[in-house]
Amino acid sequence: MSSIEIDRVSKRFGPVEVISELSLRIESGEFIAFLGASGCGKTTLLRMIAGLETINSGEIRIGGERVDHLPPGARGVAMVFQHYALYPHMTIYDNMAFGLRNIGAARPLIDQRVQQAAKILEIEPLLARKPGQLSGGQRQRVAIGRALVKDPKAFLFDEPLSNLDAALRVRTRVELARLHQQTRATTIFVTHDQVEAMTLAGRIVVMNNRKIEQIGTPMEIYGRPASEFVARFVGSPAMNFLPVSVAGQGGRALLALASGAQLQTNIALEDLPSGEPMRLGIRAEAIRLDSEGSLPGKVEVVERLGDRTHLHVRLADDSTLIAEDVGHSRAAPGDSVNLRIDPDQAHLFDAQGRGYRAAAEARS
Amino acid sequence: MTATAAPATVSRPARTPGAHIGPDWRNGLFIVPFLIVYLGLLIYPLFWGMWISLQQYDMFDQSAIFAGFANFKRLMGDGIFLGTVRNTFLFVLMTVPAFVIIGLALALALNREGRTGATLRAVFFGASVLSVTIVTIIWKMMYLPGIGLISRALGVVGIAPIPFLTSQNMALPAIAATTVWWIIGLPMMLFLAALQQIPGELYEAAALDSAGRWRTLWSITLPSITRTLVVVVIYEIVAQFQLFGQTLLLTQGGPNNSSRSIVLFIYETGFRDWNLGYAAAASEILFLLMAVAAMVQYIASRRREA
The missing domain is CATH 3.40.50.300 (P-loop containing nucleotide triphosphate hydrolases)
Structure with missing residues (x-):
């Protein structure tokens, strides 16, 4: 060989x-x-x-x-x-x-x-x-x-x-x-x-x-x-993308979503280009239902895959996200839910599509 | 799991009288138009020809006497007829392999995209649409000893003029060459169509399998176009057995009967000597020869394929 x-x-x-x-x-x-x-x-x-x-x-x-x-x-x-x-x-x-x-x-x-x-x-x-x-x-x-x-x-x-x-x-x-x-x-x-x-x-x-x-x-x-x-x-369902504005807090990127919710990430602020519109990329498995979650929305479609369930949720700003729930999810179309995003699995993409994320050791 | 169908009462829609699906003698009416043409123009003349061949049929006084196999017996002893059989066989042997080899070679050479290929394909096919009279006029001039194009070309390299059409040995090959030039376009086109059906991936696989040019031709191209090869051979055998126009117009069967074909013999016997029974008997022999030759080729190719 x-x-x-x-x-x-x-x-x-x-x-x-x-x-x-x-x-x-x-x-x-x-x-x-x-x-x-x-x-x-x-x-x-x-x-x-x-x-x-x-x-x-x-x-x-x-x-x-x-x-x-x-x-x-x-x-x-x-x-x-x-x-x-x-x-x-x-x-x-x-x-x-x-x-x-x-x-x-x-x-x-x-x-x-x-x-x-x-x-x-x-x-x-x-x-x-x-x-x-x-x-x-x-x-x-x-x-x-x-x-x-x-x-x-x-x-x-x-x-x-x-x-x-x-x-x-x-x-x-x-x-x-x-x-x-x-x-x-x-x-x-x-x-x-x-x-x-x-x-x-x-x-x-x-x-x-x-x-x-x-x-x-x-x-x-x-x-x-x-x-x-x-x-x-890569990945199915495809990653979710949301427009965000980036602010700094202790050298780490603090993201403000269009719906008003905030997400504190471990992505180093110094890595990011300043003054550019950024997009948050987040996979379905990093978005969970959580009554304490900061992201309210309404379930539109429920896709049951057996071992897990994909929920298509419409947010307050009219954007949609796909979140993952357990196989026996009780969610039904029309339900109002709160979502929680795992900040460690957040990706940021700049206008050119380049990706940024927290260094492995920076994750909490 | 078993499913039992509940007995359902089906109410049948009222049937249009006479309309139903299934075997019916009236269905046969659909093929009647074809059958009339087929029987009238093919089967009837075929058997009528056979019938005439068994008679002493004189077109002048419209008299016919049943003669059994006398016409056939006479043909078997007719030196001129046997000569035409020999000539026709030789002609088929000269032209059919040429059609296959040259037609395939042209197709392989011109099987490419681009303007040059398309132009050359049109040029080679173009000759096929000419009538036999035009073709024979062109070639009569080509073959003229002394002033014809071929003679002049030979003269340049110091070869004495060859009397192609007036030499016993050269007349038939000259007619064969004319025929190949005339209708090489059709086998070429058939081969081209077949070549374009071969998936390009096969050639790529062969290239990765270290197959050279000849190996690829022998092991990939030729086996992929066997069917077309058989069609071309059978078609050309049938077509070339019926050699007529070229020999009539170029040599009138001469010199000394050396280029007389079976069809020319039939034409002369039937329409010049008015001996229709004798001509019909010769036609039946030609029919038999063509059928046997095509059959042998077909069976041989089937055996090779199996």
């Missing part, structure tokens, strides 16, 4: 620059996810690593060796495509053996690799069939098997679960996680689904508008979003 280094890589399609001066290092054995909405450049970046797109400038190195001038087959990577891209006229065995045959691998080695991969993926009974005779989930396994037999330096997955139904997607996700634990292979996983990225990846690269917004572990991305885009994109 090998590390992958992307060094100031740029890519243009005609006059449009789709990736600009992007740098990233993926450690050997790491499972990393490229997360972003469609058109953010994540698939282009993956395809540049695979060699399916050329780069206009910069360098790509796999295992320390520069590969950006090499054809896809010579880079030692294997890719699993969104639509599987199995060869429809070949048997499953031949689909998996094709790449090894092309590099002149000995027949016993090919057979051993194919049988081994088929065993891991439990597709042994399918080897003599053709892709058209397989279900979507089975085809997905074959596509993974075809990558596995090559014993590549890195696995590249391009939205591999998006064509599966919801139940199969969850199951395949777990299998992918298990497979990575077994093989410890360097893996890049492109997805627009934050749940896939959060559950599978050791690190997530959140991309927006052809640039990297943030790189971090799933909990860093979730708990310490670097920008408003990341805060909005």
